[in-house]
Amino acid sequence: MTTSSTWIVLDKMCYRVLENDLPLVMELFHKAMSDVLNTSYPDEEIRRFQLPHDFYDAALLHYARISPSNPLFGFYGLNNYKEGDTVISVDFEKMKIHCEIAGIPQDIDVRRQEIVVL
Amino acid sequence: MSRDKELNKIDICVLNKLASDIPQGPQRVRGIAGSGKTRLLCQKAAYMHANHPDWDIAYVFFTQSVFQDIQNNIERTLIGLGKEWNPEKLRILHAWGSYDRQGLYRYICQAHGVLPLGVKDTPHKFAKGLAFISNQLLEQITIQPLFDAILIDEGQDMVFKETEFHYYGKQPIYWMAYSALRPVDPQNPEVRRLIWAYDEYQNINTMEIPSAKAIFGEDKGLDKLLLGNYKGNIPKSIIMKDSYRTPGPVILAAHAICMGMLNREGMIAGPTQKAEWELLGYTVTGAFQKNSRVTLERPPENSRNPLTHFQGMPPLFSFNLFSSESEEYRKLTQNIYKLIRIQKIPPKNHILVVYLNKKQNMDLLTENLKQNGISFYFPGESDVNITHTSDYRQKKPRTFWEHDAVTIASVNQAKGNEADFVFVVGLDVIAADPMNIQSRNSLFVAMTRTKGWVTLMGIGDTTDPFYHEIIQIWDMLKEDPFSLSFEYRGKPKYPLDVEIDENQRHLDLTNST
Numbered sequence: 001m002t003t004s005s006t007w008i009v010l011d012k013m014c015y016r017v018l019e020n021d022l023p024l025v026m027e028l029f030h031k032a033m034s035d036v037l038n039t040s041y042p043d044e045e046i047r048r049f050q051l052p053h054d055f056y057d058a059a060l061l062h063y064a065r066i067s068p069s070n071p072l073f074g075f076y077g078l079n080n081y082k083e084g085d086t087v088i089s090v091d092f093e094k095m096k097i098h099c100e101i102a103g104i105p106q107d108i109d110v111r112r113q114e115i116v117v118l
Numbered sequence: 119m120s121r122d123k124e125l126n127k128i129d130i131c132v133l134n135k136l137a138s139d140i141p142q143g144p145q146r147v148r149g150i151a152g153s154g155k156t157r158l159l160c161q162k163a164a165y166m167h168a169n170h171p172d173w174d175i176a177y178v179f180f181t182q183s184v185f186q187d188i189q190n191n192i193e194r195t196l197i198g199l200g201k202e203w204n205p206e207k208l209r210i211l212h213a214w215g216s217y218d219r220q221g222l223y224r225y226i227c228q229a230h231g232v233l234p235l236g237v238k239d240t241p242h243k244f245a246k247g248l249a250f251i252s253n254q255l256l257e258q259i260t261i262q263p264l265f266d267a268i269l270i271d272e273g274q275d276m277v278f279k280e281t282e283f284h285y286y287g288k289q290p291i292y293w294m295a296y297s298a299l300r301p302v303d304p305q306n307p308e309v310r311r312l313i314w315a316y317d318e319y320q321n322i323n324t325m326e327i328p329s330a331k332a333i334f335g336e337d338k339g340l341d342k343l344l345l346g347n348y349k350g351n352i353p354k355s356i357i358m359k360d361s362y363r364t365p366g367p368v369i370l371a372a373h374a375i376c377m378g379m380l381n382r383e384g385m386i387a388g389p390t391q392k393a394e395w396e397l398l399g400y401t402v403t404g405a406f407q408k409n410s411r412v413t414l415e416r417p418p419e420n421s422r423n424p425l426t427h428f429q430g431m432p433p434l435f436s437f438n439l440f441s442s443e444s445e446e447y448r449k450l451t452q453n454i455y456k457l458i459r460i461q462k463i464p465p466k467n468h469i470l471v472v473y474l475n476k477k478q479n480m481d482l483l484t485e486n487l488k489q490n491g492i493s494f495y496f497p498g499e500s501d502v503n504i505t506h507t508s509d510y511r512q513k514k515p516r517t518f519w520e521h522d523a524v525t526i527a528s529v530n531q532a533k534g535n536e537a538d539f540v541f542v543v544g545l546d547v548i549a550a551d552p553m554n555i556q557s558r559n560s561l562f563v564a565m566t567r568t569k570g571w572v573t574l575m576g577i578g579d580t581t582d583p584f585y586h587e588i589i590q591i592w593d594m595l596k597e598d599p600f601s602l603s604f605e606y607r608g609k610p611k612y613p614l615d616v617e618i619d620e621n622q623r624h625l626d627l628t629n630s631t
Binding site for chain 2: 009011012013015040041043045046049050053056057060061063068071073075076077112
């Protein structure tokens, strides 16, 4: 039996979410979203560039408070998700988080890349 | 394969041949950041010492904190060769020296019964100060030969464009070293074993290149000393285009920013010939003709660090802008906290902050770090969490890292050192004067200290043309980490076609004989 995985799409790349408790993950992401909503940026362009990284960092920090010795995300941006995996995407225009259980949503632009294992 | 294993492989397979080639005269080693110039030079010094134990050899450096690295490299090579090190015959000398440490200038002065001058005796700082007093020494005495070989590391830092520092059209530090060398062959007294390594893009003093002409002047054909090969096909000029330290996309970003490729008015400095780009490890599509589109690709095989292929979070190269200094340093502290406390990265040897502004600007950062229980170290100071050591006797000029502390260094101090995570702060200094090529080169030096990730940080917004350049570069590298395109708007202010210049002189020489 194959188990499904959870992914988050940031900056056109999929990162594996290593925490299995999905409600907890969503709570963390909402907290991270709230943090970045309160962050001021010098302008819209730099905001667009920095938001995915700041969101990622904020989620990491929140998770570290709960589970200091476990990583929240996989290190590499990968694209080896499969049908049935949970894919979380963040719309930084509308500042909303989407969660799809049935594979990658069609409207998400994910960069197809070769996976390099180091 | 780990980086150390990669480097060990190089020791055996690639560098040995170049290191064991002992030139019969001057030799120049030109290499991009992280290409292993220091390693090669150390190996060369060790090979010469092992094979000619009677020779007097000096290895000359300028950045104090790289001393240990040089010593380790030489020691390691000598152990590999099964030879003992005689420190009376192979000396590691700071270019200048101080009251308690020998230096090339100081050694030459003492050998000639001249009182050596110190930093307080010159109105100029750093290498310029040394150039100033070397000039005085050359005027004062005729230097007698003392060495059989001198190897100069970080050679780009000891050349100056300003004629006030020149000694009859020559670079005084180099000329002082050259004058202290014994001729290789008494029949050709001008041929002496001066070997120097440099990277023109790491020059933070000037855009002068340590070419044969710049160093030796044009007297007696000395400017042509680097043309061709020595007996045994030993090259007079070595070019190292592969970087072992810095991942490919970071090298590409650093070159693009330092040369101002995306500058609104056009490229500011850099090669204008395809052949010259190829020597730096790039392939070029398009022509260097006014208003043409040029695409530069840095093939991953020219960047041996395996992280070159990394695509993930954080990106290898990233850029943060802030509205104020307090926000900048709060965010930086947060990033450092994340690395140390969450990702369990030990700060020593791994986390480096390089500031382009002034040391006093770091007060806000150190306060933030203290509040978060993170130790910091300013190179040369007596201990961690000390911003200024009042008693100079307690200073540690050769220390760059301290246990369990993040190092916060100026560009000058950071030279020759490396870390996995590098944060460059104070980009606003360049934004305020974007045509200043020395500032851009400083940023290049700072960025290429990384063995992994680099984050640039500054204050301002993207309407600033310099920041806009960086944003464009970041955007392009997100799409393709190995190539960049730009509009070539015409000859840059500082065209750097080094080999073409040397070859042109070669052609002139061939035609005239």
